[in-house]
Amino acid sequence: MNTRSILSVLMLTLSMIVAGAVTQGQSLTAAVEKKVAQAYVCPMHAEVKSAKPGKCPKCKMDLRQVTTATAAPVEKQTANTVDSPRPNRRMVIPDVEVLDQDGNALHFYRDLIKDKTVAINFIFTNCTTICPPLAATFARVQKEMGDKVGKDVHFISISVDPLTDTPERLKAWGAKFKAGAGWTFVTGEKQEMDKLLNALGAAVSKREDHTPAVIIGNDSKGIWTRTYGLAKTSQIAGLILDVMAGNVDEPATAAEVKP
Numbered sequence: 001m002n003t004r005s006i007l008s009v010l011m012l013t014l015s016m017i018v019a020g021a022v023t024q025g026q027s028l029t030a031a032v033e034k035k036v037a038q039a040y041v042c043p044m045h046a047e048v049k050s051a052k053p054g055k056c057p058k059c060k061m062d063l064r065q066v067t068t069a070t071a072a073p074v075e076k077q078t079a080n081t082v083d084s085p086r087p088n089r090r091m092v093i094p095d096v097e098v099l100d101q102d103g104n105a106l107h108f109y110r111d112l113i114k115d116k117t118v119a120i121n122f123i124f125t126n127c128t129t130i131c132p133p134l135a136a137t138f139a140r141v142q143k144e145m146g147d148k149v150g151k152d153v154h155f156i157s158i159s160v161d162p163l164t165d166t167p168e169r170l171k172a173w174g175a176k177f178k179a180g181a182g183w184t185f186v187t188g189e190k191q192e193m194d195k196l197l198n199a200l201g202a203a204v205s206k207r208e209d210h211t212p213a214v215i216i217g218n219d220s221k222g223i224w225t226r227t228y229g230l231a232k233t234s235q236i237a238g239l240i241l242d243v244m245a246g247n248v249d250e251p252a253t254a255a256e257v258k259p
Ligand SMILES: [Cu+2]
Pocket: 123, 124, 127, 128, 129, 130, 131, 132, 208, 210
């Protein structure tokens, strides 16, 4: 037998198996299809859902496939934090106790957000995919913005894996990207961190699914917006300057403290 005939026998066997599976498993197939329906969501705009893959009309990011199991908590959490028709524009930031990379105990809202302009991303130190480029992007934005960082704007990286990410680990990881003053890494008790990630719309059941978004907010002006965390340095820096100055299209909504 030559390679071609082996291949065609293989293909035939495969199609028979598939055909058998389809006829035997009609109900199973239907169930799977039902689960896949509406299973694409924008990582940054939870309200953008689609049955098919594609791009988010708001931020042009690729929609991410999710199972109904992971989609459900997002909807629930959005419902909890809104009482207006514009769910994602309202930020309710809990004043949970967290630790920074030096092991200082801080209150997230009071110490890191209140009266400040901030840029927040979500990372974990064992990540081998988007976290290193997310941190490298933050580092470039920090360099571009110079001494504004730490004074006019504060960078915050929140761990989505607080059980692993101790302050020491975060500090060592940040050093790899030359994180400068004005860039705080945040971890804490799992329960507190879950509360925080939920409030920021960044909660995921698996740490690998974390959002590549950067949240930019100006607490005194009550302006909150999001952008793609791997966008061009100049684009992110420009948006930070706009949020700082209050020149953002999105309607201003006040951040609230929630203990
Ligand atoms: Cu990651």
